Amino acid sequence: MADVRIPEGLWDADITPEGVVANWLYRDGSEVDAGETVAEIMVEKATMEITAPAAGRLAITVAKDGVVRPGTVIGRIDEQ
């Protein structure tokens, strides 16, 4: 099981504490490849891409529009 985690330092949380999940690019339960962009995070109207850390089945834990911070786990990948 690998966490889909928003990287620490993706943005400066001292300036902008929170972002939101703007889009998921796979449905919950989809098979994804390692390194694929699986989600978009929006911070201060800028978009940042989140990639899959491993190949496997995606379980979304923070839905679209959910509030996130650097380090937040937004999903898991079951490597089977």
Added chain:
Amino acid sequence: MSRNRVLTGSRAMVEAIAQEMRVDPTVFVMGEDVGPYGGIFSSTTGLLDEFGEERVRDTPISETAFIGAGVGAAMAGMRPIVELMFVDFFGVCMDAIYNLAAKNTYFSGGNSKVPMVLMTATGGGYSDAGQHSQTLHATFAHLPGMKVVAPSNAYDAKGLMTSAIRDDAPVLYMFHKGLQGLAWMAAPEGASTEVPEDPYAIPFGEARVVREGGDVTIVAISMTVHHALAAAEALAKDGVDAEVIDLRSLVPLDREAVLASVRKTGRLVVADEDYRSFGLTAEIIASVAETDPGLLKSAPRRVACPDIPIPYSRPMERFALPDAEKIRAAVQQTLNRAVA
């Protein structure tokens, strides 16, 4: 074991463009901020990195010059995709669009083709005022010589873009900003869809029945498809079974799909974010009336932007633009019932 990949409207457009550029060296992209910026509505994100500055060209702010150059390139054998950043900016470059791109195939006796895609952002709803919020579908559909398409979702955005690039005629590809899936602009739930990774083309002039129903036909396009579906859901709670048709293209126009639906329902509401008078909404109603006015059991209704510049003020803009509630009220009028 399913991929179930979901794309936003903008990512679907970019995928179609990239796939065609990989197989056809004559395809290139040109426009304001299409390079490092990736298009202000993300219609070209990542293309510069893959294809380089020769094929993804940032232009000066002179629509007259670069759309004219696009027409020339198309006539010389290229397949340019030119972005007019906001459709509202057509005023300065309309000669290149409707006197050159639209007419040169005819004026050359068919000896020259103009296989150019002019993609342009439409629509309001985010307080960008009267020069950045218009839809203007009919302005281009009215003038002969161009095909005009307006997708309502990511699946259609990819398939229609592929068709537009491969078409030998000039194609106006009018995408609504609010359907792009931009992080900073809310999009309706159905705008992002599952999109196959392989290339595919959606033929022009084929409307899609997005919701079947027997009581009333709601004809929509682009953003109003989502308003129509929301209206249909609300109407279902009142026992009204609405059919929703997504036209997908204005030119060619699938009148047969509209007629087939109206033959079944006998009632018609047409919704478009463009201005009310002289528009798509009137064209659809005229098409039905010309064929057989007896098809209609009640007076048809138009839901469109009133004939005023789109307001900046959010409450005033909401008042002006079509939405689900206005469509629902129009449907109730066709049913000869009091509006709740």
